[in-house]
Amino acid sequence: MLAGQDYLASRQLATAVFLALELGRPLLLEGEAGVGKTELAKVLARALATPLIRLQCYEGLDVASAAYEWNVARQMLEIRIAEAAHQAGPEGQKGRERLLAGLYSREMLLERPLLQALTQPKSPVLLIDELDRADEPFEAFLLEVLAESQLTVPEIGTIRATHPPIVILTSNRTREIHDALKRRCLYAWVDYPDAARELEIIRRKAAGAGERLGTQVVAFVQRARRLDLFKAPGVAETIDWANALVALDRMSLDPQSVSDTLGVLLKYQEDVARLEGGASAAILDELRAEGILDRLAS
Template structure:
């Protein structure tokens, strides 16, 4: 499958899918598909890393398979596990059958090997994506939240697009998925993982691009209000906050103000709605204080 014909094609189709990609993002997305290389996307939370993978799936008509990473994630949740309850029921039934066969003096069957077959295999996101014959986008989301050991599980997938199950052997990809890994850079990823990936850093957009993004997501908003939102969010990002507002929160703020029927972002409106974009009390206090000082 050819994911995109060119970087320009990637940019256009992503835009049609609701994702406004800059030149670097469009080019790297095209190359990830053309070279069949995983794409590692880093940047602050809320700048559109996860949404990029979703947009690729929408733009290409592929199925999105998502592995949400978290502390404590293990092989059983990422790759596969055996259906132990079903295996136990099978063994119990087999014991009854074996006793009946023994009473009839029939040859005994080795039931132990029968419980490690496809019938008892529970596939998790990594193995599911590897085995799909249809076009698939595999999103490994927030990989930096996992333990370092989990990265070892990814190496075989990212290198050879295959998974080895001791009881069944090696399962190679029928059709290689387009793999997108996202990271908020809360910890440094191993060089082994980085070597296997193309790299893209997405930061907060400039004012013009953020204006375009907000307008595309909230088409019924007035242009003047969009500019006020973008300017205010830029000022908030310049402060030393625990969590700076993301693009997603700019869009949420725009939708909030449209829902309220607000045509301008004045001091009273900021006070009433700032909780849409800032989620820590210390950030709210600092923002209100700093914005008022600058306004005054």
């Protein structure tokens, strides 16, 4: 199913996705940035023809942004209408209680991603992206959603999903996720692909590169990841680099082309400087010694 959407998963990852669907459990994906964790959720939604609801995590994320908030503007309007009609005055306490109940009714809730995911007519894919960027206390709020597919709003009670969402959580592991949350999820580590699988990805995502340039790009990137870089290039960068070289009408790697396009592959100046300082030339020499450049160029 994933391959049909041009997502080439390892057997272990595909098995984890299958079990998450079969068992109705959230799936926590950890791994380096750029290895395809977020893309997996997008592909899964397309393959299942179901909506994708995304909650992008960040420091300071709160319930109002993640789950729900009250429609304050509408509440104020209701109060003014009630005052104009003197509803609260003549009826005394009962009128005030009825007005208060109306102000905190289901219709007054503004749905944010978590609540939206629980109220869809069809099970959506709920992507909770980069959870490690959120504050640790936010994880505790997620436990009810992950374990029970429900959300408790103190003023009106518990809202349960008729069609529970398919939950994918991702983490770049900038901090550890709490055990209480991990216990409620299936887990998979998403690693960089091996050379054969990365080449097949290039064939699908950067078909214009052709076999020769695609093979050279993958071989170069695989070796670059072995260096002690601040941020090793992910699969997304490999695809971008191959497409960039095609846009420059390059048919084969050469020192000048590599130097001109390192900013596509690497995102930190320290890493760019290291490759320009001799590392890229050493990699090209290795590929040439192994016959990858010369043999394919001939």
